[in-house]
Amino acid sequence: MTMQLDPHTDLSTISGIVANLRHTYDSRTTRPLAWRRQQLQNMIKMLDENEEAFLDALKTDLGKPMVEGFITDIAFVTGEIKLMLKNLNKWNEVEKVPTPLVAMPAKSVLIPEPLGVVCVIAPWNYPVQLLLVPAAGAIAAGNTVIMKPSEVSPTVSAVLARLVPKYLDTKAIALIEGGVPETTELLAQKFDHIFYTGNGKIGRVVMAAAAVNLTPVTLELGGKSPVIIDKSANIEVAARRVAWGKWLNAGQTCVAPDYVLVDASVEDKFVNALRTSITDFYGANPHTSDSYGRVVSPRHFDRLVTLMNGGTPIIGGESAAADRYIAPTVLGNVNLDSPLMQE
Known part of the structure; x- marks a missing residue:
């Protein structure tokens, strides 16, 4: 059932891709809420206009029934992004907070700030949902993002690699494909946050790589339930x-x-x-x-x-x-x- 795809990004280009994302972040391109809103709307548009391509890819890689694929990998994602759009202004408001006695008579506020360059590494079981939802969250917060879909679901990876550059700002949002060599090279770069969903074995590898630069991580590793x-x-x-x-x-x-x-x-x-x-x-x-x-x-x-x-x-x-x-x-x-x- 799985097509014989073997997508890979040239290893020699990965550091440059991340450097370009860093340059874009430093240029403050991603700070305006209007830019963030546009990217989120474009992500919804990508899913809506290419629903059949995504569902066919999910069917090829995982044998997913069309209704199941739509609910878990299309509608779920668009629902989450619409929630982000609805709350984008609120989540980015400056919030007054109490001032400690030692800092009186100063006034204190909490100012939401993006982290920088975010890496999202997704698994194969919900290969659209678990790539795009964390990426959308990072974009909503004003970060630049590099996405790495799973090579175990290669048809979905290929569809994402084709469509993401078409719909999203390529100066701020990138996608690389591949397996262990590409992921290893990716993790050798400096990020400001890494979001990984997968098994505990690879989760340890991600955390060890992040520790080199004291990069915060979000690890979703499952359990016995x-x-x-x-x-x-x-x-x-x-x-x-x-x-x-x-x-x-x-x-x-x-x-x-x-x-x-x-x-x-x-x-x-x-x-x-x-x-x-x-x-x-x-x-x-x-x-x-x-x-x-x-x-x-x-x-x-x-x-x-x-x-x-x-x-x-x-x-x-x-x-x-x-x-x-x-x-x-x-x-x-x-x-x-x-x-x-x-x-």
């Missing part, structure tokens, strides 16, 4: 919500329900309700459903199939390497020390 089902719960409603949250994007969501702690007295009832919810959402055979996505890459497919050996399938368990399909699966008899519970 347990769900507790008490015997007093509405089991049918709980099962439906767990099923929706878990198998949206074929389970590839950092805050998706990961494991369930259920009162033994309602365990069977909950499992049966979960099975019913899966059938309601994806039909008797999710493999043929046009509402169920796919694992992003063969490497991730193999990793997940191996992890599934850590338990006994209660629901699902089927997989197909040819199209990276893993059925909605519930495992029982899971050892707490198994890799399944550690990743």
Whole structure:
């Protein structure tokens, strides 16, 4: 399903790209609210005018159903940007604050100021949302931005690389493509803030690189996300919500329900309700459903199939390497020390 794309930015150009962004920031181009507003409006325009291209790319890379792709990677982003536009003036107002006694009779105010050059490194699971929302926030605050989409979703990366320079100010907003070499070179540059979404292993690399220049970071690294089902719960409603949250994007969501702690007295009832919810959402055979996505890459497919050996399938368990399909699966008899519970 994934196109054989291998996009890369020339390593020798990355330092120059960042230097140009620094020059633009120092020129105060990004300070006026009118400039920020225009860039945010252009980002919405980019998504609106190229919705089909983005949805097709999401389908190619992740097998995302069109409705799911629209909700999570298009409408979510435009909604966030519209919120920024609505509050742009308010968020940039000078605020009076109390003056410490030792500074009397001075007056104190809090003046919102941009940081400088911001780097946004995005993951592959929501490759539009998790790149553009942090970038939009940085732009709204008056920064210049360099974006790095994930190479694991190469079709989306290629669409972004084509459209971002067309719609946004190239002197202040840049995008580079590539994998480990390009990211390593990017992190060797000096930034004023780094926003990274992904796994903990790479998060440590990002933090170590940022520490060289004492650069502040925002790391969104996910977790294990347990769900507790008490015997007093509405089991049918709980099962439906767990099923929706878990198998949206074929389970590839950092805050998706990961494991369930259920009162033994309602365990069977909950499992049966979960099975019913899966059938309601994806039909008797999710493999043929046009509402169920796919694992992003063969490497991730193999990793997940191996992890599934850590338990006994209660629901699902089927997989197909040819199209990276893993059925909605519930495992029982899971050892707490198994890799399944550690990743």
